[in-house]
Amino acid sequence: AQSVSQHNHHVILSEAASLELGCNYSYGGTVNLFWYVQYPGQHLQLLLKYFSGDPLVKGIKGFEAEFIKSKFSFNLRKPSVQWSDTAEYFCAVMRNTGGFKTIFGAGTRLFVKA
Amino acid sequence: DTEVTQTPKHLVMGMTNKKSLKCEQHMGHRAMYWYKQKAKKPPELMFVYSYEKLSINESVPSRFSPECPNSSLLNLHLHALQPEDSALYLCASSLSHAQGINYGYTFGSGTRLTVV
Numbered sequence: 001a002q003s004v005s006q007h008n009h010h011v012i013l014s015e016a017a018s019l020e021l022g023c024n025y026s027y028g029g030t031v032n033l034f035w036y037v038q039y040p041g042q043h044l045q046l047l048l049k050y051f052s053g054d055p056l057v058k059g060i061k062g063f064e065a066e067f068i069k070s071k072f073s074f075n076l077r078k079p080s081v082q083w084s085d086t087a088e089y090f091c092a093v094m095r096n097t098g099g100f101k102t103i104f105g106a107g108t109r110l111f112v113k114a
Numbered sequence: 115d116t117e118v119t120q121t122p123k124h125l126v127m128g129m130t131n132k133k134s135l136k137c138e139q140h141m142g143h144r145a146m147y148w149y150k151q152k153a154k155k156p157p158e159l160m161f162v163y164s165y166e167k168l169s170i171n172e173s174v175p176s177r178f179s180p181e182c183p184n185s186s187l188l189n190l191h192l193h194a195l196q197p198e199d200s201a202l203y204l205c206a207s208s209l210s211h212a213q214g215i216n217y218g219y220t221f222g223s224g225t226r227l228t229v230v
Contacts, residue, residue: 100170104158
């Protein structure tokens with residue numbers, strides 16, 4: 001089945017550790033790719049997006065993601081996490097499947113220890 | 115104004131009730147969306163409106179009826195819901211849904227619906 005897969009459901013890191021959250025999708029053809037973040041008690045917010053061009057995308061709060069077409073991946077990275085990065089992170093993919101639809105991955109809960 | 119405002123924030127309704135969820139944005143976005151999110155699950159697409167016209171209905175039961183009265187407002191009318199419909203209902207908007215270019219969503223805080 002076509003899907004968006006986030007490999008890690010829960011991640012625990014200490015402050016200053018590096019972060020990489022995996023995201024793979026199984027759709028062929030042209031896609032738009034996104035990472036959203038949901039801080040505790042807050043609504044979903046867009047972190048970054050990829051449409052075309054440079055496969056390395058920089059977003060807010062020091063996050064970046066790299067689109068690797070051959071691997072159908074769009075992993076999220078941050079060199080040094082902070083306690084305030086504790087949140088749930090969702091990868092999302094938009095493609096044309098009976099209309100342009102954005103499908104979300106299951107999410108990764110990140111907890112950063114102070 | 116860079117927000118999507120959803121009302122009410124919480125709603126408890128019986129299975130025979132009729133209620134409506136409201137969503138409003140004043141960012142000039144021409145695409146609006148309803149998503150449903152169950153606990154510890156990702157948001158699931160329900161409806162897409164593009165330029166006030168229903169563009170996508172993800173086979174949602176007819177007890178959910180969307181309405182887009184103008185470019186700033188999106189409603190979701192609820193009737194004869196089931197307990198399994200209890201969830202967080204999220205509204206989102208984006209600049210445009212046309213031509214497959216999604217500029218990213220701005221989400222509202224959601225309406226937490228409980229059907230009793």
